[in-house]
Amino acid sequence: MNKAPVIGIDLGTSFSAAAVLSNGKLETIANLEGYRTTPSFIFYNEENSNISVGTTADDQSIRCITNFFYDVKRFIGRDYNDVYVQLIKNDENYRFNLTNNGDDVVFKFKHNGKLMTKTPEEVSSEVLKYLKNSASEYLGAEVKEAVVSVPAYFCNAQKKATRKAAELAGLKVLKLITEPVAGALHYFRANPKIKGKILIYDFGGGTFDVSVIEVKGKDFNVLNVEGNSFLGGRDMDNLLIDYFKKILKNKYGQQIITPRLIRRLQKQCVLLKEKLSIHDEYWVVLENINGSEENFELSITRKQYEEIIHQLVAMSMDSVKKCLRDLNITPEDITNVMLVGGVTRTPLIRSTVAQYFGASKIKTDVNPDETVALGAAYQAALLIKQCTKKENIRVTEVTPLSLGIETRRGLMSRIIEKGSKLPLIRDRIFSTIGNDQSSITFRIYEGERSQTIYNNYLGQFTCDDLPKGKAGDVSVAVIFILDCDGILRVEVKVLSTGRKTKFSVTLQEYRLCENEIKCKVEDAEKNRHDDDVFESYVNIYSSVKRVINHIMYGLENIPSIIEKEYVKRKCSELDEYIEQTNSNSSFDEILEKFQAFHKVIKGIVDDIDVDFEEALETITDVIEEYE
Structure with a gap:
């Protein structure tokens, strides 16, 4: 086999895709079944070693609901006690068996005749393996390297888990690129004359991101990111499912709601959602609804559907407004608005965004399902210098969350502010809080609250052998050095002695855990x-x-x-x-x-x-x- 080029991968909550720059042209790679996108579905056969991905997994799902996995991206990098994990665990629309191995989330199921557990990273790796194999087949060479996209608002733990999933699939990750930046890169290659402040409205299957990117010539500077890692098209599906479940219960009683019926209902609601982007009204049929030959018609108008989902669209606009507000800019300062993610075909989304920014700024001339994978492939080509000098684009991303140290009583002292350009170096001076204190342990957090209990714990390091002295008289400078890969190096300098100590702290080692007290939605x-x-x-x-x-x-x-x-x-x-x-x-x-x-x-x-x-x-x- 010849050496394969580096590919770009969009590992999505609902759909995934791979792309490549070949002979100067960006193209989405068709999977082994000939489709340009692959549903992020995985099915493990109970009796043998077969593992199915994509549409095949979807077709197999009705055989054994507990062995059919989807929305796995929503669990990746999260702690078992995370409130979102617990919400899904207790949601009857999700039928797989979630349990824990210590603090880790694991799926428990029977495969190849044996009871086993797998982490979200291991399950996600099956989708990545499938994309890798599809690309290798198409390119005639084994694919070994990739640029993989992640939501802009993913925390360090989620990024780390995504990288691990790719490694389990046999891929070396050259870079994790944020989805909005990938989409913007693809759009820029097709429209090289664009400039100014571009807003990327990325409504995916499981996450929502908004980024403002300033384009000056060949420089791409991310100015700010906002988002919600638990807002996506799947939430629209679930609202539709709940809408029809209520109708079914009223007609047939609670006993009608079985795991198999919910799975059938899920598939039909996804279809309804897609069709209502085109039609004012649509209906589908659930056949043999009550263990008999009776059929049930699922009928809904676009107006009814928009009433069901309007709050989710409003939530996305709250993130948009906050993103602009933090930059102290207005909608008039935005020159172009790019819509990314298949959900953005929804007329209510397009009309809402157009009303806020002006219809002339909305760009819909790219395929929202494929643009992230294509942008990731373009970034891959830039990294390995596959592009011409004319395409020497420089991308500067920012930190989605602030980084800091916990001080007295759990106060967060920020060292790196949210929205800071990468890479960067920042420092802050801390003093001893006790007399003759011999060491200081620094706990690192990310987040925007002043109280660390509301932020994400990342790790800790200790500076030992401090000189004796009165409380406050011994000071140390803590230096954060954050590179483009999200790896933090820490240097601590004892100011009274000049002694410098270096630490290597990988921020991405610790899983995200948002417990209930942290997740209260407050003004x-x-x-x-x-x-x-x-x-x-x-x-x-x-x-x-x-x-x-x-x-x-x-x-x-x-x-x-x-x-x-x-x-x-x-x-x-x-x-x-x-x-x-x-x-x-x-x-x-x-x-x-x-x-x-x-x-x-x-x-x-x-x-x-x-x-x-x-x-x-x-x-x-x-x-x-x-x-």
């Missing part, structure tokens, strides 16, 4: 207020703790043993009190406690280097701000 302004109050509380807490630590560090300057023990006891009482407070505590009460503490010891600690006024000013400023 953005309320979140901001809560975070502001929390930050103010941590400032108060830190100021009080600093005073206590400084007094304790200088106790030897008090000559009287009796007075020394008295001060120590008062410090212990205040410390016990402040440790029991939180952001909901009365700031006035904290001020009263601190003033009382100051009053009884101020004459005794005159020879100790401690700044009461700074702490008092911090507390009173916060109280005045929130009066």
Whole structure:
């Protein structure tokens, strides 16, 4: 076999595709059955070793519902306790058996006569193997390398899991490209004269992304990304399924709803969704509905369908508006709007986006099902220098989420802000919080909230052998070095000694887990207020703790043993009190406690280097701000 070119792969929630740049032309690779896109379906045969993918898996699904897997991308990189995983686990529309192996999500089923478990990465790898084999067959050479697309709003854990799935399929991943950037690259190659700020509205089968990309000549600069990794066409399908299930229950009773019927209903609802993009009304038939020859007609108008899905479209526009708002730009600043993903054929989506940006800006002259795979293939060709010098495009992506360190009381101190261009280096100085502290453990998080309990934990590292000193006197500079592949290198420099220590922390090792408290959908302004109050509380807490630590560090300057023990006891009482407070505590009460503490010891600690006024000013400023 000859050496095969590098391919581009769009691993989608509902459909996947592969493409290649061959003889100067981008083309989607037909799969082994001759189709240009492959349903992301996998079926494991109960009795033998056969594994089916795509339409064949779909055809086999009715034989054993629990062995038929779809929407696997929605689980990839997620923790078993993630609220979204639990929602699907308890949804009767999903019939496969979800369980856990420690914190990991696994699918449990019988295959080849044996009971087994597989991770989402292992199941997804079957789709990638199928695309790899299809491409190898088409190109006449074994495909070994690929550029694989991921949603722009995927966190590091999800990106890592996607890369692992590709490796399990026997593919070396040259790059993970975000889906909106891939779509924009393909569009740019076909329309090289475009320029300005382009908005990519990417409504896929399982995820929604919006990106603003500024095109200047050959430079592609991603300015901002927003999205929802649990909003997609599948949610429209599920709303339709629930709509017809209610009708079926009313006519035939609850007993009519069986796993096999739900699977049949799913297939027909997908068809209805697609047909309603073309027709004002459509109907399909469920044959032999009640174990007899009776048929049931599923009939719906486009107007009824739009009433069912309008809230999902509104949610996508919320992300669009936030993306623009964060950049401080308006719809008028956008020169082109590109629609990506088969769901964007939905008339309600097109009319809503057109109404917001202006119909003339909406670009529909690319195939939304194939453009991501084609863009990934173009990126692959650029990476291996397969393109001409004229096509030397430079792509700069950004971080979808902020990265930072957890400090006192779970406060997130951001080091790399959301939307920062990659690659980059950022640093921040942190100080010891205890007297003679010998080490500091830094916990890394990603997310936008000030409280780390609402963000994603990524990993930790420890800086040891710190010099002795009073709390706050020993400082270290934490340097984050983030490369284009999402790998974080950390350097810590102890400022008083100049000693530098390097750490290698792979951000993508830790699975996403959004528990219920993290997933409360709250008003953005309320979140901001809560975070502001929390930050103010941590400032108060830190100021009080600093005073206590400084007094304790200088106790030897008090000559009287009796007075020394008295001060120590008062410090212990205040410390016990402040440790029991939180952001909901009365700031006035904290001020009263601190003033009382100051009053009884101020004459005794005159020879100790401690700044009461700074702490008092911090507390009173916060109280005045929130009066």
